[in-house]
Amino acid sequence: MADFLNSMVALVDPYMMQILVNVGIAIVLALGLNVIVGLTGQLSLGHAAFMSIGAFTSAMITIKTGLPFSVNLALTGVVTAIVAAMIGFPILRLTGDYLAICTLGFAEIVKVFFLNFEPTNKALGLTVPTAKTIVPMPIYVWLIVLLSIVLVTFVQSSRFGRALKAIREDEIAAEAMGINTARYKIQAFALGSFLAGVGGGLYAHFLSYINPSDFGFLKSVDILAMIVLGGLGSVPGAVIGSSVLASAPEFLRFMSQYRMLVYGALLVFLMVFRPNGLLGGVNFTDLLLRAIGRKPAGKGLK
Amino acid sequence: MFLQQLVNGVALGSVYALIALGYTMVYGIITLINFAHGEIFMVGAFIGLLLVSYFKVNVFVAILGAMIFCMLMGVIIELIAYRALRKSSRLSALISAIGVSIFLSSLALMVFGADAKGFPDTAFPVHQIKVGSADISTLQLLIIGVAAALMIALEFIVQKTKIGKAMRATSEDYNTAALMGINVNRVISFTFALGSALAAAGGVLVGVLFNAVSFNMGLMAGLKAFAAAVLGGIGSIPGAMLGGLLLGVSEVFGVAIGYSSYRDAIAFTILVLVLLVKPTGLLGQKITKKV
Numbered sequence: 001m002a003d004f005l006n007s008m009v010a011l012v013d014p015y016m017m018q019i020l021v022n023v024g025i026a027i028v029l030a031l032g033l034n035v036i037v038g039l040t041g042q043l044s045l046g047h048a049a050f051m052s053i054g055a056f057t058s059a060m061i062t063i064k065t066g067l068p069f070s071v072n073l074a075l076t077g078v079v080t081a082i083v084a085a086m087i088g089f090p091i092l093r094l095t096g097d098y099l100a101i102c103t104l105g106f107a108e109i110v111k112v113f114f115l116n117f118e119p120t121n122k123a124l125g126l127t128v129p130t131a132k133t134i135v136p137m138p139i140y141v142w143l144i145v146l147l148s149i150v151l152v153t154f155v156q157s158s159r160f161g162r163a164l165k166a167i168r169e170d171e172i173a174a175e176a177m178g179i180n181t182a183r184y185k186i187q188a189f190a191l192g193s194f195l196a197g198v199g200g201g202l203y204a205h206f207l208s209y210i211n212p213s214d215f216g217f218l219k220s221v222d223i224l225a226m227i228v229l230g231g232l233g234s235v236p237g238a239v240i241g242s243s244v245l246a247s248a249p250e251f252l253r254f255m256s257q258y259r260m261l262v263y264g265a266l267l268v269f270l271m272v273f274r275p276n277g278l279l280g281g282v283n284f285t286d287l288l289l290r291a292i293g294r295k296p297a298g299k300g301l302k
Numbered sequence: 303m304f305l306q307q308l309v310n311g312v313a314l315g316s317v318y319a320l321i322a323l324g325y326t327m328v329y330g331i332i333t334l335i336n337f338a339h340g341e342i343f344m345v346g347a348f349i350g351l352l353l354v355s356y357f358k359v360n361v362f363v364a365i366l367g368a369m370i371f372c373m374l375m376g377v378i379i380e381l382i383a384y385r386a387l388r389k390s391s392r393l394s395a396l397i398s399a400i401g402v403s404i405f406l407s408s409l410a411l412m413v414f415g416a417d418a419k420g421f422p423d424t425a426f427p428v429h430q431i432k433v434g435s436a437d438i439s440t441l442q443l444l445i446i447g448v449a450a451a452l453m454i455a456l457e458f459i460v461q462k463t464k465i466g467k468a469m470r471a472t473s474e475d476y477n478t479a480a481l482m483g484i485n486v487n488r489v490i491s492f493t494f495a496l497g498s499a500l501a502a503a504g505g506v507l508v509g510v511l512f513n514a515v516s517f518n519m520g521l522m523a524g525l526k527a528f529a530a531a532v533l534g535g536i537g538s539i540p541g542a543m544l545g546g547l548l549l550g551v552s553e554v555f556g557v558a559i560g561y562s563s564y565r566d567a568i569a570f571t572i573l574v575l576v577l578l579v580k581p582t583g584l585l586g587q588k589i590t591k592k593v
């Protein structure tokens with residue numbers, strides 16, 4: 001079985017495979033942030049911090065204990081979620097931009113902490129041994145992607161997800177309806193960070209080298225741009241947004257030195273022409289029903 | 303020792319304050335976190351460097367030139383990247399601002415290269431003046447002096463002139479101000495021009511102080527200045543000055559007592575702690591939520 005899967009992976013061009021895995025990891029991270037920003041409406045500029053906590057935790061677990069990778073990832077996610085809940089408890093009382101700058105500050109503190117943390121080699125970074133997985137790593141990453149998509153889709157339509165949407169639309173009204181906003185916000189923060197931790201674990205083992213400087217402000221911004229570009233609060237949006245932005249620097253590589261310039265300009269123009277994201281306001285069930293002819297075309301009543 | 307560090311801290315802090323003012327004014331008027339502001343600071347530093355090293359002007363002319371250039375740049379950025387997004391969600395404008403920031407820093411990387419450039423030694427004559435136990439350099443006096451003069455000028459513009467009155471009215475209530483016949487677009491352009499000019503001045507001053515100008519200097523300085531603006535209460539002009547000074551002084555003292563490798567974390571730790579106690583910053587107004 002493993003041999004068969006390995007030979008399948010070998011069929012794909014290694015460079016393409018690398019882009020595919022990067023896209024997969026970006027999707028997991030974006031889905032996590034989507035729960036916090038898109039679903040609950042709490043702007044976080046520090047998602048990369050939770051990714052780095054996940055990456056270093058997972059790397060240390062592999063180095064020190066050598067647990068099977070799936071157990072490792074689950075453990076990593078839980079550790080990250082606990083840290084997020086502890087951080088979220090005080091800072092989620094803040095709203096809007098004050099919360100945003102607090103998460104940004106927290107992310108910088110985490111980065112500086114790892115830069116000075118002896119067990120993870122300080123600024124030198126950590127070399128991570130290969131993960132012990134039954135299936136090849138690229139397939140494993142995409143299995144996790146599918147699991148995360150299922151998880152977030154399920155959460156979105158659950159009672160919990162509806163409470164989060166209520167908080168996003170109007171926190172005061174939600175509170176008046178008897179929703180314990182503080183608890184739900186912390187839970188959403190922990191869930192989003194759980195996925196960030198898992199994404200960080202995958203990142204660490206796929207790249208096999210991690211450095212605290214890789215998880216700076218720009219990384220958080222990258223992930224945020226993915227979900228805003230895809231359309232906030234939508235799972236397909238997060239998937240498409242992260243696929244576009246995670247692969248864009250690779251496809252822009254032919255422009256070599258101009259690519260970050262183009263990337264910046266691209267962000268501005270995409271936002272100016274599609275302010276709600278590429279898929280903002282597109283209803284997927286609607287599209288699907290229309291495509292199979294179960295619903296007449298044209299705008300329905302709103 | 304204490305006095306020495308205090309002077310160092312105030313010099314650094316007044317630069318943070320200059321940048322923070324731009325953040326706070328723009329935020330006060332259109333509630334946008336202008337992430338491109340740090341890059342305007344960086345561009346200002348480069349323009350100052352060019353003026354000093356190629357046109358051999360003195361440092362004051364360089365500051366003035368950089369301010370004028372960045373004023374224009376700020377206005378153009380607002381026109382292209384933010385104006386169309388004024389009515390859409392604030393996150394879209396934020397991403398657009400981040401796009402501008404990435405664009406400008408990679409442009410600077412292409413034009414000026416990756417290594418840090420220094421100002422020529424002749425840019426400003428540096429002497430040490432002994433005051434008690436402290437050695438104060440003329441450079442620090444220059445920075446504190448220029449920053450103070452600019453802040454007084456700003457305070458004058460905002461409080462005493464007609465356009466300043468329009469700015470205050472717009473930040474109080476955008477729609478009502480428009481109904482009262484204020485040309486809101488012009489006020490917003492003016493705010494961007496003012497904020498960018500201050501950041502440019504800060505950029506030249508930092509370039510001279512540390513003798514290093516590089517394409518990525520805008521990011522961390524911008525983030526810290528933003529932290530300073532929030533610390534003082536975002537939207538409040540005196541708050542930005544206070545926040546900047548506070549962060550500058552505490553950063554210098556933190557380094558002095560031996561936390562130099564935690565330098566970048568000091569500002570943010572203070573910020574997080576203050577926000578937990580006073581959620582709208584030191585001088586920020588308490589927002590009452592309307593139902």
